[in-house]
Amino acid sequence: MKDMNELPLGIKQLFTSITYLKEGERVLIITDDDKREIGEFVYKYAKQFFETSMIVMPPTEGHGAEPTEAVTAALNNCDVAFGATTYSLYHTKARLNASKNGRLRWIGLQDYALHMFETGGLTADFDEVTRVVNRVAPFYKGNTFTLTAPGGTHMVCSIEGREPVLDHGTATVPGSASFPPNAEVALGPVEGTANGVLVFDGSIPHPLLNLIEEPITCTVKDGFITEISGGREADILRKMLADFNDPTVYNIAELGLGLNKENFLCGHMAPDEGSFGNIHIGIGKNLNFGGHVDSPLHLDMIIKTVTCNIDGRDIMKDGDLLV
Template sequence: MENVLTKTRKELLEDLPLGIKQLFTSITHLKEGEKVLVITDENKKEIGEFVYKYAKEFFETTMMVMPTREGHGAEPTEAVRAAMNNCDVAFGATTYSMYHSKARLDASKNGRLRWVGLQDYALHMFEKGGLTADFDEVKEVIDRVSEYYQGNTFKLTAPGGTNMVCSVKGRKPVFDYGTSREPGSASFPPNAEVALGPVEGTANGVLVFDGSIPHPLLNLLDEPVICKVENGFITEITGGREADILRKILADFNDPTVYNIAELGLGLNKENYLCGHMAPDEGSLGNIHIGIGKNLNFGGHVDSPLHLDLVIKDVTVVIDDCSLMKDGELLV
């Protein structure tokens, strides 16, 4: 934390909730004089106000409240879009993720913004779990794994019945270190992952989601949701009540792109655990999340109105002839 805050402010930080302190220091390296924007919505005002309460004591901070959007990747209001281009760090304390929105992408490309997604947060996440991690250590793990997380053929299996193969030829790893320290960077702490975008049209097999589906209507799963995958798209969803909910969520978009297999995201933060919230679930070590819908951030060309992640537990991952993980245990 050297050269990030004055000594007096460092001392004051010791009284903050651990997760809040991490947001201001090791995650963003916020400095005196920088402008902070807290974006929230009607459903997550408690989280937005919690972050704002502490941020305003240290930094020039503005909070904006907008109507809750319709899903992950949806665009914010025009006023929020404009504000994102006039701040140093933005905390997105919203119901749905803005990471894949054009507004966030454009603001990050402008070169100033450091984006921190706090979507689907709960207050307990500021006290325990993934936000307590050593994020320098997390970065070392991600960098090590990423060397192996690329190739031609990706094979995914899991004890729950998952068995899918796809091509990742020409696709490069995408990282989320859980930190946004440099201008233009974006993260979703305490998520920490390395991800690949499957080549469109190549995924085939069965995906059995038995961890969670981070969505307000679903979250931790009581029973598996089974998805048949053909030529890059989910073609059939079976299971119980939760499968019915997912089927309706996707059908309501009336857009075939929402069924696209978009992302293979391997969680690598050992302090995370499945708790029904997006960041810790997606970044939990030993599990993988399959993103469906929009894949523009992963080297693809599918611009869908949705990007939704679904978690599979205790996975085995083989790329070409390299076994990276077996039954949730990291091998590289």
């Protein structure tokens, strides 16, 4: 096969509108023992068109945990890297430094399933997705952020001085990074300012949780989750966070508004985070969002059908975009 039109649609999108890969560029595929099926699927097609290498490593212990030294070195010597791993490498120092220092375009494929290459968010028109993200971005900043949702969420925090971080689902220029089919505008709340209640009723993309059956209620005080209540899934989350034995994992780190209409909640990270009308609250590490909390964890948790208000203006109301 040497015709891109014969590729699975999602694979074709990865090589074209998502990365603008060109002949002669170097492709690196990073995978681990639990996601080799995804890594090898991308590798099978990438090697037909580009100089492609693949590294297999053990799964890291969680989102944001550093990869092996060999992966860190390889990231500094490629044009496009696909991270087909169990947990996200996006927030790692290895990825951040490679994006800052070199020519790297980073595409996170963590927590992928094969069906995602054929249906859902990867089939979106990414030019249109980019237009939507860019349209929302100027409105997604200010001083006071108020979040509500029908499930019982009501939280207020300061976003003063914080600039929106955009993920168009594409990485087309050196230094850029994305996590297709996610598409979002995100903000890092000012540390210590978030107060209220968060009710997670969508999903928590993690092998132990995924689609939420019984809502998880989290009390937030002065920037940290202080109490977690609910059923079996709340117990899993509570233990998972406690096992870190590190208070930073409870930090409210991110307010990420999903903006890809082709996505749907399915228990996988990229489509869930980028699902239109929902928000994901990231906890733990916030270095990528203008903050200074360097936590061993960055975990995103989704709330459905949200209303986001900044300084008295509704950006989204009951899941409908108003800007």
